Amino acid sequence: MPSANAPAVASIESLGDGALLLRLGETIDATSNRRVHAIAAALQAQKPDWLIELTPAYASLAVHVDVTALHGDDPLASVRDWLTQWLAHARIDTASAIAQSIEIPVLYGGDAGPDFDALAVHANLRATELIDLHAGGDYTVAMLGFAPGFPYLLGLDPRLHAPRHPTPRARVAAGSVGIGGAQTGIYPFAGPGGWQLIGRTPLRLFAASRDSPSLLRPGDRVRFVAIDAARFAALDEHSR
Amino acid sequence: MNLDVLAPGLLTTVQDAGRDGARALGIGLAGAVDGYSLAVANRLVGNPTTAAALEITLSGPRLRFRRAATIAICGADIDARSDELTLPGWRPIHLRARSTLTLGACRRGARAYLAIAGGIDVPRVMGSRSTDLRGGFGGHAGRALRAGDGLSVGARNAPHAGANALSIAPWWIDPEPDLAFADSIAVRVLPGRDATAPADALHAQEFVVAASSDRQGLRLHGPPLHLADRRECISEPVVPGTVQLPPDGQPIVLLADAQTVGGYPRIGHVITADLPRLAQRRSGQRLRFIPVDHVQAARANAQQRARLARIALAISARPFHG
Numbered sequence: 001m002p003s004a005n006a007p008a009v010a011s012i013e014s015l016g017d018g019a020l021l022l023r024l025g026e027t028i029d030a031t032s033n034r035r036v037h038a039i040a041a042a043l044q045a046q047k048p049d050w051l052i053e054l055t056p057a058y059a060s061l062a063v064h065v066d067v068t069a070l071h072g073d074d075p076l077a078s079v080r081d082w083l084t085q086w087l088a089h090a091r092i093d094t095a096s097a098i099a100q101s102i103e104i105p106v107l108y109g110g111d112a113g114p115d116f117d118a119l120a121v122h123a124n125l126r127a128t129e130l131i132d133l134h135a136g137g138d139y140t141v142a143m144l145g146f147a148p149g150f151p152y153l154l155g156l157d158p159r160l161h162a163p164r165h166p167t168p169r170a171r172v173a174a175g176s177v178g179i180g181g182a183q184t185g186i187y188p189f190a191g192p193g194g195w196q197l198i199g200r201t202p203l204r205l206f207a208a209s210r211d212s213p214s215l216l217r218p219g220d221r222v223r224f225v226a227i228d229a230a231r232f233a234a235l236d237e238h239s240r
Numbered sequence: 241m242n243l244d245v246l247a248p249g250l251l252t253t254v255q256d257a258g259r260d261g262a263r264a265l266g267i268g269l270a271g272a273v274d275g276y277s278l279a280v281a282n283r284l285v286g287n288p289t290t291a292a293a294l295e296i297t298l299s300g301p302r303l304r305f306r307r308a309a310t311i312a313i314c315g316a317d318i319d320a321r322s323d324e325l326t327l328p329g330w331r332p333i334h335l336r337a338r339s340t341l342t343l344g345a346c347r348r349g350a351r352a353y354l355a356i357a358g359g360i361d362v363p364r365v366m367g368s369r370s371t372d373l374r375g376g377f378g379g380h381a382g383r384a385l386r387a388g389d390g391l392s393v394g395a396r397n398a399p400h401a402g403a404n405a406l407s408i409a410p411w412w413i414d415p416e417p418d419l420a421f422a423d424s425i426a427v428r429v430l431p432g433r434d435a436t437a438p439a440d441a442l443h444a445q446e447f448v449v450a451a452s453s454d455r456q457g458l459r460l461h462g463p464p465l466h467l468a469d470r471r472e473c474i475s476e477p478v479v480p481g482t483v484q485l486p487p488d489g490q491p492i493v494l495l496a497d498a499q500t501v502g503g504y505p506r507i508g509h510v511i512t513a514d515l516p517r518l519a520q521r522r523s524g525q526r527l528r529f530i531p532v533d534h535v536q537a538a539r540a541n542a543q544q545r546a547r548l549a550r551i552a553l554a555i556s557a558r559p560f561h562g
Contacts, residue, residue, distance in 0.1 A: 016430060016479050016512075017430060019477070053260055057501050062263075062477030068545065074535050076538075077534065143475070146501070148374070217265070218264050
């Protein structure tokens with residue numbers, strides 16, 4: 001019997017000759033994304049022999065398959081059949097996905113957020129209102145991508161939605177907090193980027209040498225906390 | 241340190257078979273763009289196929305070996321010299337201690353692989369010795385080699401450690417049919433989620449490789465392609481081999497440094513067995529896409545794995561001077 005909140009997988013598509021893609025929707029929405037993480041957790045726990053790894057995205061989940069562990073003319077077709085059966089019978093609970101809650105301190109505006117003032121004008125908000133709206137949000141890491149450890153966060157207040165820059169900046173500082181359309185995210189590395197930058201965190205989002213290289217994992221909950229320049233400097237020193 | 245980098249070449253990086261298991265964190269595979277040539281080069285020097293080697297792009301480094309070493313150079317046909325001797329590819333070569341190896345221009349193909357018996361000994365980061373250039377980790381200091389760098393080679397029982405002279409095996413491995421260096425080649429492609437209009441547009445024309453191509457993707461140039469359905473795309477997983485179509489209508493085939501998710505429409509996926517051919521395309525060269533189905537793709541991939549297994553057997557049965 002499928003469980004009460006069995007995920008609605010719209011389709012299973014191939015993604016080249018070594019992966020399948022489970023599609024749960026076509027839009028950026030919290031419901032589809034919660035299902036992605038719940039299926040990923042259940043499949044990870046199941047550990048089929050042929051599973052290499054999973055790539056969760058907004059409304060889809062790539063299942064990377066070790067085709068050398070399989071037989072037959074079309075190894076991916078057998079995995080597709082297995083997944084279809086599994087999805088029909090597995091108990092996948094979207095409420096029970098294990099996620100950590102992380103607070104991210106942010107210095108808003110000034111040099112740390114070169115687009116802050118323009119965004120406040122664009123959104124017709126005072127600086128304090130903008131900070132309250134951004135820091136008051138309850139965010140979920142929908143997926144990581146673009147660069148190692150770059151989180152795409154769901155949960156941005158619609159009043160803060162803002163278009164990307166038509167021409168990306170050549171260099172965005174590491175830790176920059178940006179807004180791109182309906183999403184907010186944090187640049188783990190210095191590099192080019194087109195999002196509107198409203199602040200910066202002193203935390204290291206990604207460090208390959210750490211046991212857990214990425215500060216954030218798919219499905220994690222995130223809250224931003226506004227800090228001042230002195231606190232930024234102290235935390236920045238600490239995380240070096 | 242038993243290997244000194246005297247000159248780095250254009251873009252020389254430490255690469256192995258790639259980094260699985262961290263795509264959920266936004267970490268792509270990296271690894272050799274031409275995994276086939278890496279595997280053969282490793283086999284030729286007695287390494288596991290997944291050992292770390294140097295990937296050399298278009299123009300090679302000058303290296304000094306402090307100790308005697310067995311090497312093999314596969315992939316692109318590259319100008320290679322040591323002790324005033326020209327060194328051929330696709331076979332084991334024994335270099336004496338204090339040799340200088342000078343790798344020049346790639347004459348055919350774009351990427352050469354230098355495997356050294358024992359493998360390049362850099363720390364594993366998240367299970368792999370590959371350089372992640374975007375993340376700045378793995379390989380040697382997370383970056384391409386520079387003059388003055390020193391590399392360590394893994395310890396192993398070198399079968400020719402006694403011979404203090406340069407020697408070249410008289411036999412070699414034929415890279416055909418897994419690599420193809422002609423000016424125009426064909427690669428096999430599976431359908432993607434997004435259709436072009438007309439439906440066969442990807443297969444109906446030749447494309448020219450653009451100079452802006454890199455480890456992340458092969459950028460192609462041709463008459464612009466159009467989508468059958470211009471839907472709004474949200475970011476979805478992509479893999480090496482995925483053919484993306486940005487708004488300018490010029491396709492990009494993702495390679496080893498593919499990002500984990502991408503927002504462009506996907507109009508096809510090049511089969512795994514043909515990624516080595518893509519890796520060897522140079523700017524200005526041409527390619528065509530031939531449509532295949534999943535059964536054909538699986539067969540072609542299995543055949544390539546079988547050829548690699550036969551090559552490994554043949555090499556292990558072969559004395560160095562046989």
